[in-house]
Amino acid sequence: MQALRDLFGLIEFLTWGWALIPLLVIFGVFITVLTGFVQFQFFRRMFRVLSGSNQTGDPNAISAREALLISVGGRVGGGNIAGVAVAITLGGPGAVFWMWAIALVGMATSLVECSLAQLYKRREANGDFRGGPARSIIHGLGQEFHWLAVVYAVCLIAAFALGFNAFQGNTVAGAVQDSVGIDRLWTGLLLAVVAGFIVFGGIHRIAKAADVIVPIMAFGYILMALVVIVLNIGSVPGVIASIFSNAFGFEEVVGGGMGAAIAQGLRRGLFSNEAGLGSAPNVAATADVRHPVSQGITQAFSVFIDTIFICSCTAFIVLLGDVYQPGAEGIDGIALTQQSLVSHLGEWSQYLLSLMILLFAFSSIIYNYYLGENALTVMTKSAMATNALRIIVICIVFLGATAPGATSVFFFSDPLMGILAVVNLVVIMMLLPTCLRILKDFRSQLKAGVQRPVLNPDDFPDLDLDRTAWTGVDPELQKEATAAQ
Incomplete structure (x- = not known):
């Protein structure tokens, strides 16, 4: 066992501990420039998904908005509450600025990886779509890279479906026990039963x-933060000034100064919004949309919601309170957020936060499960294997909730996520020219006056596309898009 721990420790050092975060940042900037700052060009367009206007018309299909909410539910988790508090504790208020910065850069990375997942998606026999980096590898890079798709799939199952789900169960059960005194057993049973009902569907x-869950948890948490901000409106300018001055080293409140702020902000930001890690594209590919870039834009919006909205809520709750003491050792993580909220709104607020944590964790659990299921289909189409995975995930959620020490078994999760990110970055780099082609197609249609661009697979005969995945489009819209080119 120690040999395994040493091996995974080395993998983590070679990925997260050494090169991966700089690579994600540099590559995100590189993508931003090459795509012509696409996340800013289409920023206003991102909000259109909330109206459902990009739906193709099939009422049984997964809409762009539904895919957005699944990915937001997965991205928004314990990291938005506990992780942000840890970043502030270790990196100071300046870490918040660097979270914002990496989110703006990550929006472009997410747009590219999710557009590629949409482009190479496959229609299943029941009409649903499957896609993601594994299928982008197989159909974008060729069958000779099938082994790389399998490596990706195995890492995705182990890290997300198994490891991170155990940690989610552990996080929510611990928070509920600490705040309202409910035994871990009951929380574990609730999570397992409800998760089982959802994943078997x-x-x-x-x-x-x-x-249902994501709008409630997101708007509920944002509303709590807005109440805190209004109650402390006089302190807001000082907090914002502290964030910027600490971010650029003009004010040092923790050891390491600006370096600590950058390191913690970038690390926690990337862990939270998952841009470039190759997880969200699996969900993005399920949407039935007219053009791959449309869903790429939607998923860029998911990064914006996760970091600019939700992570900022936690930051202001902590920084506007008097529980957080810069540079002082003491409480951090979820306890810091919880106690800060209590200092603003009173004891009752910790119960509401516990509910938010429960919803955050549950949405992450069902998202993590789907990532595992989608990865499994790359290796086998067996219904028995899928059902076995469902049962294993439910058991692991229960185990993680009721036996906190059991989560130590999943020490491999972070290292394997590092491998996932490396594989995904390689795939993005190799397929970036293809993404730029479909982005050009999207822009040219907009320039020609087409309000909702449509992908015509005949325009890309050299690509291994599933033509049946792009036949559910209104014929008149298809003609309009073709005539405009």
């Missing part, structure tokens, strides 16, 4: 659950 039930 497949992607459609997951989408319907996310459609």
